[in-house]
Amino acid sequence: MTTQPVRPLHAAVAMAVLLAGLWVVEGLDQLSGNALDTYGIHARELDGLPEIFTAPLLHAGWDHLASNSVPFFAFGALVLLGGVARWVAASLVSVVSSGLTAWLLTPAGTIVLGASGLIFGWLTYLLVRGIWSRRPGQVVLALAILFVYGGLLWGVLPTTAGVSWQAHLGGAVGGVVAAWLLHRRDVQRRPTAPATALYG
Incomplete structure (x- = not known):
């Protein structure tokens, strides 16, 4: 997928606006007595499937949202730097x-x-896309992210009560799949140097 890169300032502003939107939604949820939480994913209920798309906008209180805010902004902005189309597809x-x-x-x-499933998707997308793109900058960025945020990956295991490791696991798998879908052809499309003939 070819896409225009996004400037760092524009990516930061866009993610700041989206993050502010999450805080506004949580404020409305608090004012309504948590009535919006009914738009979360209702496990194993067929009529609860559409909430897959609204659940990432909701959080179980201010502490939950605060814990997601920094990685939401940081990972989202880093993915967005690669272009809007790739950001939308990966998300x-x-x-x-x-x-x-x-x-x-x-x-x-x-x-x-909660947005943590999406966050885990962005995280693994950033970690593995360099495997297929083979771009040194993306590999270095992945190593830096792994060093700083690698501990988050333990969240795909059922280690903490009340935390949806299932959403984390699914998001992580989705990020890997997105990286494969979006970057597996990068090397094939990259122009190769012409072969050099040697004569003895």
Whole structure:
């Protein structure tokens, strides 16, 4: 997929606006007595599947949103630097994969909400895209992210009560899939140097 890169300032502003939107949504949720939480994913309920797309916009209180805010902004901006089309595609794949996994693996009667599945998708996308693109800058960035945020990957395991490891796992898988879909042809499209003939 060919796409125009986004300038760092524009990416930062765009993600700041999106993050501000999450805080506004949480404010409205608090004012409504958490009525918006019903738009989270209702596990194992067929009529709860559309909430896959609304659940990432909702959080279980200010602390939940605050813990997601920095990685949401940072990872989202880094993905956006690669272009709007890739950002949209990577985000959509991550949201769908995270939502379906949470819907399928979470015990019935549970509501899953939060942006962490999307965040895990962005994280793994940034970590593995260099495998297919073979761009040194992306590989170096992946190593830096792994060094700083690598501990987050433990979130795909059922280690903390009340935390949806299912959404994390699904998002992480989605990020890997998105990186493969978006970057596997990068090397094939890159022009190669003409062969040199040697004569003895």
